[in-house]
Amino acid sequence: MSMAFSEIYGNRRVKEQLREAALSGRAPHALILAGRKGSGRSMLASAFLEALLCPNRTGEGEPCGQCPVCVKLREGCHPDVITLQPDKPELISVDDIRGQINDTAGVRPWESAYKVYIIPGAERMNVQAQNALLKTLEEPPDYVMMILMTEDLSLMLPTVQSRALKLKTEALSRAELEALLDERHPGEEEGRALALSFADGCGGRALELCGDAEFAALCGKLVALLKELPRLDFGEITMRVRELLAYGRDPQELLALMGRWYRDILVLRCTGSVEELSFRGEKRALLELAETIDGDSIGSAMKEIEKCQCRMEARAGDEACLRYLCLCLKEI
């Protein structure tokens, strides 16, 4: 993946700081890019590298996109940009850090002024691995620069954090998400409303959801279940729950969607504002529910959803958990 700053939507403050760091000639030895999946961390890192390394960059840090450096960066084969490949996907071990970073950092870059190490999913480093990384971070050769990408900054040791420039990705506004979808999914009306509602400010997630017919179908089935719940008996609830799980998506995603449904009812009760609804297409049904369900009951529904989340995390059976939740919600 590759991008220039000008091609990236939103994240204005982060782009400014990265641009400044790339152009200043005093790039930090370590950079931590924190933010959710789909929030643009990889694109920002690519734009930063192009601004840093392209010999023809403009005064605004825009790369030429055509020189051998840009081409190698875009094809992911620049010899001075190394992406850490841990032995086990779920853990970055002390051996990974020693073998791939500490033991190679002493070798000068082949063709650039910098030797760049990229660590995706840096939160997978355990304490020992982070301490090993500190060895290089404490006295880095002039040319070494590291880019750590993480979903959770709090999992990085304070000693690592204090040696890095820390940047957090920003949520895209609704207008920015709309512009992004207009550019990448022009004319795609189906799924657009859902993508805007459920992207939560993440451009990557908006793009993913927009073309995702399965997600739209799942939302439709879930909403139908919640609307019809008071009339359904045990057997019908079991069948509907099985149907939902048959989509094979993370059951936690289902619970999050259910939570959004009750949140919508609450929003309508409190503010009457349709603008803030996640399920805008269900305005009429939600308005009816907002008139019949009181605030306490909505609170109970949300608590039941949270409890279900805990049970699933404790690895109770998904189907049994969801069915039990539906039976509780039915009484609300």
Ligand SMILES: [Zn+2]
């Ligand atoms: Zn270039």
